[in-house]
Amino acid sequence: MPVIQSLLSENLPTPVQQIHESSFAEHGIQLFLKRDDLIHPEISGNKWRKLKYNLMEAQRQGCNTVLTFGGAFSNHIAATAAACRLAGFKSIGIIRGEELQEKNNATLRQASKDGMHLEFISRENYRRKNAMDFLEALREKFGAFYMIPEGGANEMGVAGCAEIIQEANEHFDTICVACGTGTTMAGILAAAKPEQQVLGFPALKGGYFLTNDVLQLLSRANKTASASYELILKYHFGGYAQHSSELLHFIRNFKAKHSIELDFIYTGKMLFGIYDLIQKRFFRQATKILAIHTGGLQGNSSIAERLKDVSQIP
Numbered sequence: 523m524p525v526i527q528s529l530l531s532e533n534l535p536t537p538v539q540q541i542h543e544s545s546f547a548e549h550g551i552q553l554f555l556k557r558d559d560l561i562h563p564e565i566s567g568n569k570w571r572k573l574k575y576n577l578m579e580a581q582r583q584g585c586n587t588v589l590t591f592g593g594a595f596s597n598h599i600a601a602t603a604a605a606c607r608l609a610g611f612k613s614i615g616i617i618r619g620e621e622l623q624e625k626n627n628a629t630l631r632q633a634s635k636d637g638m639h640l641e642f643i644s645r646e647n648y649r650r651k652n653a654m655d656f657l658e659a660l661r662e663k664f665g666a667f668y669m670i671p672e673g674g675a676n677e678m679g680v681a682g683c684a685e686i687i688q689e690a691n692e693h694f695d696t697i698c699v700a701c702g703t704g705t706t707m708a709g710i711l712a713a714a715k716p717e718q719q720v721l722g723f724p725a726l727k728g729g730y731f732l733t734n735d736v737l738q739l740l741s742r743a744n745k746t747a748s749a750s751y752e753l754i755l756k757y758h759f760g761g762y763a764q765h766s767s768e769l770l771h772f773i774r775n776f777k778a779k780h781s782i783e784l785d786f787i788y789t790g791k792m793l794f795g796i797y798d799l800i801q802k803r804f805f806r807q808a809t810k811i812l813a814i815h816t817g818g819l820q821g822n823s824s825i826a827e828r829l830k831d832v833s834q835i836p
């Protein structure tokens with residue numbers, strides 16, 4: 523049987539680190555970063571949080587194969603592959619985009635090295651991934667498996683992400699998190715207090731659909747939001763895996779100044795947004811902000827391969 527204990531992190535609770543900028547002091551703002559990027563050397567950030575209860579559930583059900591879904595740069599695919607290798611599960615990744623079969627990137631190469639079987643399917647088929655007959659066909663092909671939805675977006679993922687806030691016992695007025703599926707934000711809302719405010723920064727265009735998804739995930743996890751919340755829709759930079767040279771500069775400067783690496787898809791955009799909002803006096807005087815570093819650094823090398831202007835890479 524798989525051994526979940528081998529995945530447990532020694533780095534809990536993850537550290538909370540203050541980010542000092544003279545401009546913050548001017549605006550009377552304090553910014554702290556919760557370093558979930560340090561949670562595990564191979565299973566970073568919120569992906570570790572979301573896998574924790576899912577893999578425990580797979581073990582409880584006596585399943586030794588885990589199947590999940592993701593795109594070409596998916597941190598969730600990378601994390602699931604590594605976690606399954608470490609715990610002794612077989613893993614299957616259903617990957618969006620048949621064309622990737624030939625031109626693999628660093629993320630998919632590593633997942634494959636971690637023992638994940640990669641199954642490439644067309645974008646049309648991928649859209650049907652939650653349909654009963656689609657899953658039935660997968661069971662026929664691969665036998666019994668424990669299914670984790672794309673991005674770890676289920677109630678077990680929410681429960682794991684709630685612990686990000688449960689272990690940060692200092693008071694913060696505002697909590698900021700980058701959003702893909704909204705599962706991490708749902709977990710944070712499940713744990714945040716009524717007097718707190720939660721800001722989600724979608725990395726995708728059309729992020730306004732996300733409120734519904736977040737509320738649905740919360741209710742599936744039998745939780746409600748007592749904090750106020752808002753989606754900040756201005757900082758997706760054109761969508762997933764899109765960036766401007768302004769964003770790349772920001773990420774490079776942030777690393778030079780604070781010795782903390784950010785990822786291009788999620789945490790870079792969120793922190794760019796927070797800096798911009800502070801500049802625009804979005805936050806009240808003396809607001810204490812906690813931003814979650816959800817990790818995702820494994821994706822940077824894949825994105826770097828894709829970027830044409832290599833000199834822009836932080």
Ligand SMILES: *Cc1c(COP(=O)(O)O)cnc(C)c1O
Nearest residue numbers: 702703704705706788816817818
């Ligand atoms: C996957 C990911 C997110 C998005 O998390 P959701 O729970 O899907 O909203 C945010 N940040 C990083 C670094 C990620 O890898």
